[in-house]
Amino acid sequence: MHHPDAVLALLDLAPSGRVDAVRLVDPDAPALHALELAATRGDGVFETISIGRGHPQALRPHLTRLASSAAMLDLPAPDLDGWREAILRVADTLAAHEESWVKIVLSRGVDGGDRPTGWAWGEPSGDFHAARTEGIRVALLDRGYHSDVASTSPWLLAGAKTLSYATNMAARREAVRRGADDALFVSTDGLVLEGPTANLVVRLDGVLATPRTDVGILPGTTQADLFRWAARQGIPTRFASISPLDLQRADAAWMVSSVRHAAAVRAIDERALPVDAQLSAAMNAYLAGRTE
Ligand code: PLP
Structure with a gap:
């Protein structure tokens, strides 16, 4: 299970990869289709970014790496401004915590569909x-x-x-x-x-x-x-x-x-x-x- 302060942002992505909207949703509500290629084939890319008191760390290099991973999988180029906004919204909600993290996922989407899937999950870090x-x-x-x-x-x-x-x-x-x-x-x-x-x-x-x-x-x-x-x-x-x-x-x-x-x-x-x-x-x- 997850930390009570966990937060989930869903991204509405266009076929081009453009981020049309970022929505914070109930992290326990169903969010993925059963034919989602992230789940059925692991066909997508991700980044996990640490957050210190609300500040995403090494954000730019993480976004650059997301784009280069996406290119290697022939996924639509991620709209990095849109992804940045999603990450910052998640980070903001976790600002009370000294250390937390956000995992961003970009997949090929629902099998047979025409648009990628994207989400950002954040929560306070464990004890390392x-x-x-x-x-x-x-x-x-x-x-x-x-x-x-x-x-x-x-x-x-x-x-x-x-x-x-x-x-x-x-x-x-x-x-x-x-x-x-x-x-x-x-x-x-x-x-x-x-x-x-x-x-x-x-x-x-x-x-x-x-x-x-x-x-x-x-x-x-x-x-x-x-x-x-x-x-x-x-x-x-x-x-x-x-x-x-x-x-x-x-x-x-x-x-x-x-x-x-x-x-x-x-x-x-x-x-x-x-x-x-x-x-x-x-x-x-x-x-x-x-x-x-
Ligand atoms: N190598 C692999 C295979 C990884 O999955 C990761 C991060 O999860 C790293 C290296 C370390 O990368 P970073 O310091 O950017 O988190």
């Missing part, structure tokens, strides 16, 4: 204190894709934020079966990729590194904000090809994403990793405090 401070354990899992999958097989939609997250959720369950909290994917040619819902940031030789984005992963909005912040703190950053072997010499790592922000990694498979409590706290204070 333990993940941010004590840290999480991650299990390395083979993703079964070569790192050049995005160019060799674009129909697999690697790098698009599609609604088809059943495999991501299955990976997380496998990680839990292996005694971890989250998964970290590795390509068939041995490059570390991303988690099911987060990017990896790892400290190697004093540099914060993250996997290059041309290996079929999502370009992270949280990782991008964090790297800009790190640069202001004088901490060097870089995109890199990272192998599981590289992870063995890392002295700190984080899984970073909207909503959970920077979850410190305290173990990768069997190997324990130190948690840099001070840096983790500073990262999370910055991420939670963003006003845009």
